[in-house]
Amino acid sequence: MSYMFARLIQKDIQKRKKFWLIISISVSIGLLVIVKYLGFLTSSISSLLSNLQLPVLPNLNIIVPIGISFYSFTVTGYLIDVYRDKVTAEKNIIDYALFVSFFPQLLSGPIERASNMLFQYKRTRKFSFENLKTGMIRFLWGLFKKMIIADQLAIIVNNTYSVLPDSSSLNVIIAIIAYSLQIYIDFSAYSDMALGSAKLLGLDIMENFDSPYLSSSVRNFWRRWHISLTSWFKDYLYIPLGGSRCSKIRHLTNILIVFAISGLWHGASFTFLIWGIINGIYLIIGQVLSPVYSKIKEKVKINESSRLFLLIKGVFTFMLISFSWIFFRSEDIEQAFMVIKTGFTSSQPLLNYQQIGINTNNLIVLGISLLLLSYVDVFTRRMDLISEINKKLWLTYAICLALIISVLIFGVYGPGYDPIDFVYFKF
Known part of the structure; x- marks a missing residue:
């Protein structure tokens, strides 16, 4: 139709x-x-x-x-x-x-534009060894992120949420942080696999993430998270509503409307609506306090480019985003408030190691994998890492083989594990 x-x-x-x-x-x-x-x-x-x-x-x-x-x-x-x-x-x-x-992006995006895709279907495509190398590395990297990192984090999160309110405060805080990492790594893993699959077919689809947890503000985070959806709402809802070219009140209202609808887009639940509204409020507060913040910077003479200042802003942004994810992950509002309450007022011992749900060896693998992911995220912003890898054929083969072996040895699958779908499949 x-x-x-x-x-x-x-x-x-x-x-x-x-x-x-x-x-x-x-x-x-x-x-x-x-x-x-x-x-x-x-x-x-x-x-x-x-x-x-x-x-x-x-x-x-x-x-x-x-x-x-x-x-x-x-x-x-x-x-x-x-x-x-x-x-x-x-x-x-x-x-x-x-x-x-188009099957790679059908289930969880990116939400592509006709201007970027239709002409690609019409052009003559030939086999490209360069596309094969790039596509394989990207796909296998996504598989690594999903099966070794995201699914391990999911076990920690699910175990903690399943025993509320009997978790300790520290367990809940760990679960909140784990879910923040899980949803990013899980979703970006799917995007990596989608981009890799498309590349194998000679097609280029848009990047959907730009290391969002390296952001120094909530506004910057939303420029780098789920880029295809954010740009869709900007072009087809925010700007038609008036965007920022209107009165201050109207502008702030537009922000709240867009984020409320964004929340409902994710799911028919009050928890998603609240998640969207919280992020909208973050941006509104940032807009309202921006002049005050500028004056404070001038008086205190803050060096905005200093690593310490950027680190503090980054940690604060991560904390704000992680708080909003509580509502995104919770089955209902009652569970969300239970998570918040338990995280601050639990009478349980400081840490219940049994509730983490994964053994020491898997925790070590998870920690090393997270460090590797952080390294890749940082260096991907500085250079085209895959292009650098592909300059040496032996390195391409070595990395592909290492990723395959890692997934086979350390991946979450087999007896005793329930298959864990990609988080965004349900949307």
Whole structure:
């Protein structure tokens, strides 16, 4: 249907273009709302009716297709770009279907733009040994991150959350930090594997992360986290709402609206909504206090480029983001507040090692792997690390072999382990 709507938007007279755009977006977003949010809405209304001792609505057990949020936004962005004359409506339905359903990015992004992908499908592609090397390293690096780091962290997080409120404060704090690392490493691992798979096919898809935990502010974090979604909201929601080119109150309201909707995009739950609002509030506070902060810097003569100052800002940013992840990870609001309460007021011993859930050897492997990841993140920002590796063929082979052996020996799989899906598969 979106294929036909895009053709209508482009071909019809100017007066009717907007009509077709509204209809097409209503269909694409409407299906997303019905499938993903109708059950949440009816259950929320039923809870309210139950409290008022009134008859409740029937439960709607709607099966949500995997990745629906991603391809709904891909289609919507394409339709808007056609309306804005940024791209030409695709005539070849096969190329269009491939754009919407390209398998590496279908389940968890990145949310690609037609302007970046459609022309790639049309060009003649030949086998490239360079693409093979780059694609293999990127894919195997993602697999390493997922199976050795993210899935180990998931065990720590799941074990702690499963025994609340009987965890110690330190266990909960460790779990909060572990989840902050898990969700980044898990999601970026999928993105690495998607980029690697696409590269093997001779296609280039956009980077979705830029070492976000090296950010020195929440604003900077959101420029480097889930880049495809952040840019989508900026181009198709934030700017149409007025962006920053409006009154101060309107500007701050726009920020809050975008982050609230971003939260709901992730899931039909009040926890996701609160997570989005918290991050919106962080940015609003940053905007409001920016003049005060500038005056303090001038008076105190803070050297913003000093490593100590950047480290302090980075740690503070990580703490703020980690706090918001509590709501993202929790099954409901009650569990989120239980995590917060237990993290500060638990009467349990300082650390319960049994609740961590992984043995000493695995902790050592996890620690070494996290150090390696930190090293790669830092140096990737300074240079094209994969290109440097590919200059020496023996080094490419050695790294690929080392990653494969590491996953086989240290990866989380086999008897006693439940397979752990990528976190963003459920969105």
